[in-house]
Amino acid sequence: MKDEKVVIVLGDISHFLFMPLQEKFPTRVYNMGICENALISVAAGLGAQGFHPFVHTINPFLTERCVEQIKDDLCYNCFGANIVSTGASFDYAWDGATHHCYGELAILRMLPGMEVTQPGNRKELDTLIRSQYNNGRPTYFRLSDHGHNLDVPVQFGQANLLKDTGSKLTVMTAGPILGNVMEAVRDLPVNLVYFSTIKPIDREMIARFKHTKILVVHDAHGLQEAIHEVPDLSVSYHGLPDRFCVWYGTVHDIRRQIGLDPAGIRQAVQTRLAAIR
Template structure:
């Protein structure tokens, strides 16, 4: 199976052929994959080099001329390093564009903490008007990318090497999808965390919701899943900073007594390279770690 990043390259290359409004701005990362697109569309495929602030500024400048820019590099260099440009050049100027990251929270542990961005979604959450997509499979990434490229708004698409075994229908209104139903609690699995959540909750009588769009947050879908219970127990499992969406869930359930457990990447920096699976286990995001914490929270 191809990766989400592979699918991003193939899909964007095709979209550049089809849509003269589309432009691609790179900062060296993934440039090799866009060789044909760069040759075919030299005026709309721009590599600025390792200059991430310029990456964002150039993309926003293109948007001011009426183009639809797609900006791409690792999440730590797309969101964290040029955050001021994201805030001002897109948000303050009121223009749209598509930010597509790679690397996730720890896709390449050997790259060290400079190439990890567990706080990217929380940081984007401080800005107004951004949609945030976290696909869990290359098929979902393609659908969300096509919708983002065809639109006019500000969109962040977070890609990862971690992937579920199969893709699920996504897009459209961006609401949560019910994968399992149960009465003992609600577990929201974000993007590539779904397979681990399903394994962890096997035999537990809980509702499992699947989210590939986390902003806007589907508060209505969460309230519907909570149902008419006197109280609601909710666990949110995210592949980035733990607790990123607990505030949004609290707001959605304000009229209902509830408890929320936010699971994700801990704030503690892991200072050994290891592999991605070892980072998942260290943060308790593997099936065993999730099982212990979810069942403990739900009291069973």
């Protein structure tokens, strides 16, 4: 680690992955145990003293369990830390609803001073982390092991316009589900806007499509709420149901079940297209 201010705090996840780093930098890599509330507070203390901590463990335990630590110890105190979760949305499909996590982006974006990212793949994560990790602010990075395979030149706080057809329908999406969305709409007459940052949201890009109908395709809350920072939009949604997804299998199984596979997304987009013609 070139930056001597970086400290890794693990919640007993990815331990073996970080062992070589821990051997090389024993004072800067800690597997602190399964105690997420304390991990966030400890990170706040490290951040308060000028370090750039990375706190890492499984998504719902690191974020939803620790909302108050993130709110008080990081945001309210203005102490910086990087919160890096693993297990986006239905990545741990087989583990059931306790391990599914699709609400944390929406929760964290409500906290003053919080930066919230939703990278779609490793390359995007790399870009966003390098851009933000040492700015002294609390920043959330959401890892997924099912990233999309598109090459999108992301920048923190900026959306990417991937299709501009002059259509009256604009699809907006974020994170790894972009792969399925792109496959679904590649040949359809829609605009497509992609977000890798949820907070701050790129209002300018949203406003550009204010005159169109907007369809948010999502496998996590956050984007749909953030979009409404721009007033007077006409928005509908496709994706998450208001019930627990109580199936197992793989992320692909659950996406198919709730209509977030390419066929399900395509059908939803075509339905909206038919309605505005």
